[in-house]
Amino acid sequence: MKQLLKSKAGVTVLEGIIALGLLALVAGGAFGVLLAASRQTSQPDVREEMVFAVEKVKNLLQMYTGVVDENGAVLTDAPIPEDFQQGLCGGDQQPMSWSGPHHVECMLPPICDRNSSSFTYELDNSFWAPYSGGVRPDRIKFKVTCNGYEL
Numbered sequence: 001m002k003q004l005l006k007s008k009a010g011v012t013v014l015e016g017i018i019a020l021g022l023l024a025l026v027a028g029g030a031f032g033v034l035l036a037a038s039r040q041t042s043q044p045d046v047r048e049e050m051v052f053a054v055e056k057v058k059n060l061l062q063m064y065t066g067v068v069d070e071n072g073a074v075l076t077d078a079p080i081p082e083d084f085q086q087g088l089c090g091g092d093q094q095p096m097s098w099s100g101p102h103h104v105e106c107m108l109p110p111i112c113d114r115n116s117s118s119f120t121y122e123l124d125n126s127f128w129a130p131y132s133g134g135v136r137p138d139r140i141k142f143k144v145t146c147n148g149y150e151l
Contacts, residue, residue: 049109050144050151057107057121060088061140064096098123101143112146119144 011019063080087095089106101120108119124139144151 046109046111046147046149047151049111050146050149053107053109053119054142054144054151057088057104057119057142058140060084060107061095061121096123108144108146116148117144117146119146 063084084095086092087102088104092102095102101122104119104121105114105117108114108117120143122141122143124141142151
């Protein structure tokens with residue numbers, strides 16, 4: 001037993017602290033690299049977000065398309081929520097009129113830079129179908145520009 005206590009084989013406290021410090025340094029660097037890689041791969045694809053935004057606007061526009069007269073005024077019996085009575089982003093008196101593009105920048109995905117991105121839709125009046133009491137649009141053209149990508 002005395003031989004075991006007197007033997008010089010082993011690690012001093014200083015050597016242990018140095019070894020643990022080096023291990024922490026290497027593990028921290030590896031963790032940082034893995035964390036950065038996971039953040040980069042977990043961000044949503046810009047194009048995916050743009051397609052999702054178009055689907056969302058398309059679904060919201062269905063509340064306006066009950067019946068529309070030749071001037072684009074909505075003639076529907078269904079109540080339109082107060083938030084959307086002036087268009088999806090407000091300030092649009094006739095959200096289903098075929099004159100000019102309708103701006104819906106408020107529906108841009110959060111990933112888009114608001115200063116350099118745009119989101120519009122237009123009704124294609126060459127494809128309007130007769131409907132009882134008026135007409136309804138059959139085609140809506142969407143144009144989304146987000147962070148340099150266009151859809």
